[in-house]
Amino acid sequence: MTNFNKIALILTLISFQIGFSQKEDDKIGSEVVTIVKPYSPTISDAFKVKEIPAFEDDVEVQKQKVAYSIFSFPVASTFTPAKGKAADVEKAKKERLFKNYATLGLGNFLTANAELYITENLNRNEYVSGMIRHLSSQGGIKDVELDNQFATSTVDLAYGSRDKDVQYSIDLGYKNQVSNWYGLPVDYTNFDQTALDAINEKQSYNTIGLGGKIALKDGILDESTLLFKRFSDAFGSGENRFYIKPETSFEVVNTKINFDVVVDYVGGTFERTFENNQAYKYSTINFGASPSILLQEDDYSVQIGASIFYSTQKFDGISDSNVFIYPNILASYKLVPEIITAYAGAEGTLKQNTYADFVDENPFVSPTLLVTPTNQKYDAYLGLKGKLSNAVAFNLRASYKDEESKALFNNNVFNPTSTNTEGYANGNSFNVTYDNVRTITGFAEIKADFSKNVSFGLSGSYNNYSTDAEEEAWNLPQFELATTLDFILSDKWYAGTKVFFVGDRKDQVAIPSAAAIFPPIYNTETITLDSFFDLNAHLGYKYNERLTGFLKANNIANQQYNRWVNYPVQGIQIMLGANYKFDF
Numbered sequence: 001m002t003n004f005n006k007i008a009l010i011l012t013l014i015s016f017q018i019g020f021s022q023k024e025d026d027k028i029g030s031e032v033v034t035i036v037k038p039y040s041p042t043i044s045d046a047f048k049v050k051e052i053p054a055f056e057d058d059v060e061v062q063k064q065k066v067a068y069s070i071f072s073f074p075v076a077s078t079f080t081p082a083k084g085k086a087a088d089v090e091k092a093k094k095e096r097l098f099k100n101y102a103t104l105g106l107g108n109f110l111t112a113n114a115e116l117y118i119t120e121n122l123n124r125n126e127y128v129s130g131m132i133r134h135l136s137s138q139g140g141i142k143d144v145e146l147d148n149q150f151a152t153s154t155v156d157l158a159y160g161s162r163d164k165d166v167q168y169s170i171d172l173g174y175k176n177q178v179s180n181w182y183g184l185p186v187d188y189t190n191f192d193q194t195a196l197d198a199i200n201e202k203q204s205y206n207t208i209g210l211g212g213k214i215a216l217k218d219g220i221l222d223e224s225t226l227l228f229k230r231f232s233d234a235f236g237s238g239e240n241r242f243y244i245k246p247e248t249s250f251e252v253v254n255t256k257i258n259f260d261v262v263v264d265y266v267g268g269t270f271e272r273t274f275e276n277n278q279a280y281k282y283s284t285i286n287f288g289a290s291p292s293i294l295l296q297e298d299d300y301s302v303q304i305g306a307s308i309f310y311s312t313q314k315f316d317g318i319s320d321s322n323v324f325i326y327p328n329i330l331a332s333y334k335l336v337p338e339i340i341t342a343y344a345g346a347e348g349t350l351k352q353n354t355y356a357d358f359v360d361e362n363p364f365v366s367p368t369l370l371v372t373p374t375n376q377k378y379d380a381y382l383g384l385k386g387k388l389s390n391a392v393a394f395n396l397r398a399s400y401k402d403e404e405s406k407a408l409f410n411n412n413v414f415n416p417t418s419t420n421t422e423g424y425a426n427g428n429s430f431n432v433t434y435d436n437v438r439t440i441t442g443f444a445e446i447k448a449d450f451s452k453n454v455s456f457g458l459s460g461s462y463n464n465y466s467t468d469a470e471e472e473a474w475n476l477p478q479f480e481l482a483t484t485l486d487f488i489l490s491d492k493w494y495a496g497t498k499v500f501f502v503g504d505r506k507d508q509v510a511i512p513s514a515a516a517i518f519p520p521i522y523n524t525e526t527i528t529l530d531s532f533f534d535l536n537a538h539l540g541y542k543y544n545e546r547l548t549g550f551l552k553a554n555n556i557a558n559q560q561y562n563r564w565v566n567y568p569v570q571g572i573q574i575m576l577g578a579n580y581k582f583d584f
Contacts, residue, residue: 096545098581105552105577109570110138113577120584125163131156141182141570142560145191146201146428148182150363168214175207179363183566185414185427185509200423203367204234205359223247231268231356235367235422239268239355256294258305263287264352266371274368274412274420274431280316282371286350287311292328299337303330309350311373324350327378340386348378353407358432362409364564366422366429374434375404395445406437410474411565413524414510427510428566436468453488471526472506475564479503479531494540501533507565532561548579 099120105113112134119129132155139148153176160169180201184191211227224246231239242265249258267283292305305328312321326348333342351374358365381399388394414427445459460481465473481501488494507529510522535556541549554573562568 098546098583100583101579101581103577103579105550105575107552107573107575109140109573111573111575112136113575126161127159129158129160137570139180139182139570141568144182144568145184145196146182146199147180149178149180151178152176165217166214166219168212170212171210173207173209175205175209177205177207177359177363179203179205181364181424181426181428183364183428183564185566191426199426201428202234202423203363205231205356205363206233207231207356221246221248229356231354231359233359233367236271237269237355237367239266239371241266241354241356256296258290258292258294258303260290261288262290266352266354268355268371270367270369272368272420274366274425275418281314282316283314284352284371284373285312286352286373288350290328298334300333301331303328305329307349311350313372315370315372324348324375326350326376336386338387340384342382342384344382346378346380349376350374351376358407358409362430362564364428364430364567365409366412366424366431369432370434371432372405372434374406377402377404391450392446392448394447395443397441397443399439399441399443401439401441402436403439404436405434408433408435408437408470408474408476409564410470411507411509413508414522416522430564433470433474435470435473437473438466439473440464455484455486457484458482474507475505475529477503477505477531492542494542496538498536499533500536501531503531505529509565527565529562529565532559533557534559534561546581548581549577550579551576 100118101115102117103113103115105111107113114134115131116133117129117131119127121127132153134151134153136151136153137149139150141148154173155175156171156173158169158171161167181203182201207229209227209229211225211229213223213225214221215223225244227241227243229241231241243263245260245262247258247260249256251257263285265283265285267281269279269281271277271279273280286309288307288309290305290307292303295302295304307326307328309324309326310321311324312319314320327346329347330345331343334340335342353371353373355369355371358369358371379399379401381397383395383397385395386393409430410433411427412425412429412431415425418425441461441463443459443461446457448456450456458481460479463476463478463480465476465478467473479501480503481499483499484496486494486496505528506526508524508526511525512522534554536552536554537556538550538552540551543549552573552575554575555569556572558572560568560571
C-alpha cells in the first residue's frame with residue numbers, strides 16, 4: 001500500500017468517526033464499504049517525547065455537549081484467525097536416578113563410616129540387592145579409664161519379585177556389634193591400676209536374620225510377614241526369634257473386615273545370673289488374633305475391633321499360660337474437611353520383649369537378664385491434626401497408657417563383696433526390671449515447608465509416670481524435644497541442623513559411706529541424671545550428578561553428658577566424606 005493510499009484510508013476512518021459523533025439534529029446517512037484486501041499492519045519504531053511540551057495557544061475553546069447514538073447491525077466476516085502457539089516454558093532438568101551408591105566418611109576419634117548399596121534387575125519383575133555398612137570409632141572419651149571404642153558392621157542381601165498379581169521378597173542379613181562396658185563408677189576407690197587392668201570390658205553381639213514378605217492382589221491373604229533371627233553374644237548367651245503374621249481383609253455389605261493373626265516365639269539361654277553361675281533358659285510363645293471392622297464415610301472413619309492373645313511362658317522349667325483381651329478402636333472425624341481432623345482411639349497389645357531388642361536400646365546391659373512380655377492393657381488417646389496453611393501441618397495428642405510388666409533399665413550397682421568377677425560386674429552395666437507403669441503423655445508436632453528450599457520440623461512430649469513397686473520409672477525422661485531445619489542453598493549446596501533435648505532421668509548407684517573404712521561400705525542411692533541437648537549440623541556440596549561431598553558435625557556444643565549413668569559420650573565430632581552414585 002502506498003503512502004497516499006494510507007493517508008486516504010486514515011482520513012476516511014476519521015470522517016467515519018466524526019460522522020458517528022454529530023449533534024442530535026444531524027441526520028446520519030448510510031454507506032457500504034467493501035474491503036478488497038486484508039489489512040496487514042506493521043509496527044514502526046516508537047519515538048519517545050523526552051519532555052512535556054509547552055502549549056503557547058491561550059485560546060480556550062468551549063466544549064460542546066455531544067450525544068452518542070450507536071446503531072448495531074450484523075457484519076458478515078470471512079476472517080479466520082491463525083492458531084495461537086503457546087510460548088515455550090523452560091523445564092527444569094530432571095535429576096537422574098542411580099541404582100547404586102557408595103559412601104565413605106572419616107572423622108575425629110578415628111571414626112569411620114562406610115556404606116555400599118548395589119541393586120540389579122534380573123528381568124522386568126525380579127531384582128536382587130545387597131548392602132554393606134560399617135560404623136566404628138576408637139573412643140577417646142575424656143576421663144574414661146577403660147576401652148570405649150565401638151563398631152557395628154552389617155551385611156544385607158535381598159531378592160524380590162514385583163508381579164501385578166503377587167509381590168514377594170526374601171531377606172538375609174548378618175550383623176556384628178562390638179561395645180565396651182566403660183562406665184565405671186565415679187569413685188575409683190576399689191579400682192587401682194591392677195584392678196583396672198584385670199577388667200575385661202569388651203562385649204560383642206552377632207545377629208543372623210532370615211525373613212520374607214508376600215502380598216497377593218487377589219487372594220485370601222493380603223500380606224504375610226515371616227522372620228527368623230538368631231542372636232548371640234561373647235558370653236555364651238543365645239536367643240532365637242520366630243515371627244509370622246498373615247493379614248487378610250474382605251468386604252461385606254460395603255463394610256471392610258480385617259482379620260490379622262500372629263504367632264510370635266522367643267526362646268534363649270544365659271550362662272549365669274548376676275549373682276551366681278547357674279545357667280537358665282526362658283521361652284515365650286504368643287498366639288494372637290485381631291478381627292476388626294471399618295466403617296467409613298466422607299467425614300468420618302471408625303474401626304472397631306479387639307485383639308485376643310494366648311501366651312505360654314517357660315522359665316527354667318516352670319511354665320505359665322494366660323489369655324489377654326485388648327481393645328482395638330480407632331476413630332477420626334473431619335471437623336473442617338481437608339484442614340482439621342479430630343481422632344481418638346484405645347489400643348492394647350501383648351508386646352514381645354527380647355534380649356536383642358534390649359541390646360539395640362541399651363548395648364551396656366549385662367548378659368544376665370530376665371526376658372518376659374509386657375502386657376500393654378490399653379493406650380487411650382485423643383488428638384487433633386491438620387493444616388494451619390498449605391505449607392504448615394500440626395499434630396496434637398494426649399494419651400493415657402497402662403502397662404503391666406513394663407521393662408525398665410537400671411544400673412547394676414557396684415558390690416565389692418560380689419563373687420561375680422566378670423567385666424560387667426563393676427557398677428558398669430544395666431539390668432532390666434519390670435513394674436506396672438501408668439503414663440500420661442502430651443505430644444505436639446509441627447512441620448512446615450516455608451518454600452521448596454526450606455523445611456522445618458519441631459516435636460516435643462511431656463510424660464508423667466507412676467509405678468507400683470519401683471521407686472522411679474528408671475531412665476525414662478519426663479521431657480523430650482527434637483527439631484530439624486533443612487535448607488537447599490542452591491543447585492549445588494544444601495545444609496541442615498538437628499537438635500535433641502532429653503530431660504532429667506532417675507537411676508541408682510552405689511555411693512561409698514563417709515566413714516574411713518577399708519574396704520569402704522557402699523550404699524545404694526537414687527540419683528538424677530542431668531538433662532542434655534545435642535546440636536548436630538551437616539553441609540553438602542553436589543559436585544555433579546554422581547559425586548556429593550559432605551561435612552557433618554555432631555554434639556557441636558561439646559556437651560560431655562551422660563546418656564546412661566557413668567556413661568559419658570564423645571565430645572564434638574567432625575566427619576568429612578563423600579557419596580558416589582553409579583550404575584553398572
